[in-house]
Amino acid sequence: MQFYVEFANWHRPTPQAYDEIGRDLAGLPSAVRDDDETAKRFDLMILRLQLGQLDGKPADERLRGQVQEIASALLEQTSIPAIREQQELLDEVAGDEWRQDVTLPMLERLRRRVRSLVRLIERSRRTIVYTDFADQLGELTEVTIPQARASVTSGALIIGTDHERFRIKARAHLRSRSRVA
Numbered sequence: 001m002q003f004y005v006e007f008a009n010w011h012r013p014t015p016q017a018y019d020e021i022g023r024d025l026a027g028l029p030s031a032v033r034d035d036d037e038t039a040k041r042f043d044l045m046i047l048r049l050q051l052g053q054l055d056g057k058p059a060d061e062r063l064r065g066q067v068q069e070i071a072s073a074l075l076e077q078t079s080i081p082a083i084r085e086q087q088e089l090l091d092e093v094a095g096d097e098w099r100q101d102v103t104l105p106m107l108e109r110l111r112r113r114v115r116s117l118v119r120l121i122e123r124s125r126r127t128i129v130y131t132d133f134a135d136q137l138g139e140l141t142e143v144t145i146p147q148a149r150a151s152v153t154s155g156a157l158i159i160g161t162d163h164e165r166f167r168i169k170a171r172a173h174l175r176s177r178s179r180v181a
Contacts, residue, residue, distance in 0.1 A: 036116070039116055039118055041118075042111070042115050043115055045067060046067070046110065046111040048060065048063055049063050049102075049107055050107050053103075053104055064099050071093035074086075074090050074114070074121060075087065075090050077122070080120055086113050093110060
C-alpha cells in the first residue's frame, strides 16, 4: 500500500496498483451477494460502528451492546460446528474489554466471520416486531378535475392534462431560455 502514500499516484493507478488494492483493502459489505436479511443487518450494524470510529465520535453504546448480545446468543449454541469455529472470537467480543478497545480491523474481522452465523440465533432470542395497521380512509368520493382529460395514444390510455397545450407551453419556455443564453 506504499503506492498510495504519494498523492499523484491516486490519479492514474496502474494494473499492479489495482491488484494491490484487491489484496489489501476490504470490499464493501454490499459486495457480498446473498439474500440473508440477518447478515445484511449485521453488516449494517458493524458498518455504523466503523463509521462512528472513523468520524472520531464516541462509540454508539447501543450498537456495541447489540453486537455483544449477538455474540452471547451465538455462544449459547457452540454445538453447531460453524459457531464452535468462531468461539474464541465470540468470547472476545462478549467480554467487556472488547467494548473499550475495539479497532477497525477487529470490527471488519468480526463482520466477515460472524455475518453468516447470525441467522443461526434461535428465533425466540430475536426481537420480533408485530404491526397491525387499520386502513382509515373513510368513505370514497369521486372527484373530477376539469383540466384533465383522457386520450388514447399508440393504444395506451393517457389520463392527464391537455398534451397539445403542454407542448405549446414547453416550446415557449424553451424559446425564452434560448434567447437568454
